[in-house]
Amino acid sequence: MSLVFAGVCSHAPGITGRAKLADPALRDELYANYGRLRKRIEATEPDALIVVAAEHFANFFMNNMPAYCMGMAEQYEGPIEDEEWLAIKRRSIPGNPDLSQRLIRSVMEDTDLAYAEEWKFDHGIMVPLSFLTPRYDLPVIPVNINCQGPPLTPLHRAWRFGRALRRACDDQPERIALIGTGGLSHWPATPDSGVINEAWDHEFLDRFLNNRKDELLSYTDEETFRDAGQGGFEIRTFISVAGAAEGATGELLFYAPIPIFAVGCTVAVMNL
Amino acid sequence: MSLYYVQKLLYQLNRDPHTQQRYRDDFEGLLSDYELDGEEREAIRDGDIGLLYVMGVNxxxxxHYSALIGQxxxxxxxxxKDGVKQHGPVRGGLYTLLEERDP
Structure with a gap:
């Protein structure tokens, strides 16, 4: 088995960019749990890290929007945002184009996806990497699921994509770690920024951590938009990880609503 | 109303150093590359975040445009919030999704 790790975490830009505005004790507890996640990943000795993200108009726009895209570059650059705004220095991040090609070919047997040999990482990937691979020495393979510009891929496709990704990983000799990164309920970058539907988040996490597929896939986009905001569409990243970890349950390391970060900050690991 | 092109201009401005250079050196030339109406051009000229939000910019x-202009x-x-008070509810884009589907 070469998928050696699967987990999820939040990626909101405020987590690094507005760190000074948060309750220090809560912020530090979140940071400590990113540290626990990093140690759990490192313990599996991965050769590469796949990050399934929901990017925010950094590389993909409505002129040609892929539902799914995987990076296939030698190296990537990030963050695309202003370095001071995000409080993360711009740098290059190593990729693994050979492994990317093999994964893409394998996933395509089941699910169509685009590929990209150029990719500027936005906060959706850089915030997690700043905690999980702070030396940026682990090759990263980025994946994007369009969660911003409807029409969006249906949830059952996100699940199936995750399952195809798992099979693709298991066919490779490398040890591969997988992180899904997105928000649960949130209304980021709008006047409602900071609103968090904690009850909705807990219900979603209960379904996710117990990997109850039918319940995870039962949300309609109308319900999600109403109860969890447009940011809630990012549950597709979590659902793809649940698909990759089919049959396994998860362990919640941290959840707390932190309004200045505009999201219920979440860190969890699937027990593969 | 050409929300698509307003967003496209801001998308390229956010990510492309060449577009950022033109924003500083050839602002009117940059605007003329996009199919914008008068209100849209004014909103971008004025850095009117409130009106751009009401127009439906994601x-x-x-x-990021807000950060670029120093907010x-x-x-x-x-x-x-001020934009919604002044100009009324969001007119287009993702944030009208619920009203469009469930009037």
Missing amino acids: GQILM EWHEYIQSM
């Missing part, structure tokens, strides 16, 4: 695009986070949030 916040993930708008918040602090709380100013950005307040600008959108």
Whole structure:
């Protein structure tokens, strides 16, 4: 088995960019749990890290929007945002184009996806990497699921994509770690920024951590938009990880609503 | 109303150093490359975050433009709230989704 790790975490830009505005004790507890996640990943000795993200108009726009895209570059650059705004220095991040090609070919047997040999990482990937691979020495393979510009891929496709990704990983000799990164309920970058539907988040996490597929896939986009905001569409990243970890349950390391970060900050690991 | 091109201009401005250079050196020439109406050109000329939000520009695009023109986070949030007060509810884009589907 070469998928050696699967987990999820939040990626909101405020987590690094507005760190000074948060309750220090809560912020530090979140940071400590990113540290626990990093140690759990490192313990599996991965050769590469796949990050399934929901990017925010950094590389993909409505002129040609892929539902799914995987990076296939030698190296990537990030963050695309202003370095001071995000409080993360711009740098290059190593990729693994050979492994990317093999994964893409394998996933395509089941699910169509685009590929990209150029990719500027936005906060959706850089915030997690700043905690999980702070030396940026682990090759990263980025994946994007369009969660911003409807029409969006249906949830059952996100699940199936995750399952195809798992099979693709298991066919490779490398040890591969997988992180899904997105928000649960949130209304980021709008006047409602900071609103968090904690009850909705807990219900979603209960379904996710117990990997109850039918319940995870039962949300309609109308319900999600109403109860969890447009940011809630990012549950597709979590659902793809649940698909990759089919049959396994998860362990919640941290959840707390932190309004200045505009999201219920979440860190969890699937027990593969 | 050409929300697509307003967003496209801001998307390219956010990510492309060449577009940022033109924003500083050839602002009117940059605007003329996009199919914008008068109100849209004015909103971008004025850095009117509130009106751009009401037009329907996605916040993930708008918040970076806000940072580019030097707004602090709380100013950005307040600008959108003021925009809705001044110009009425959001007219297009993702944030009208619920009203469109469930009138």
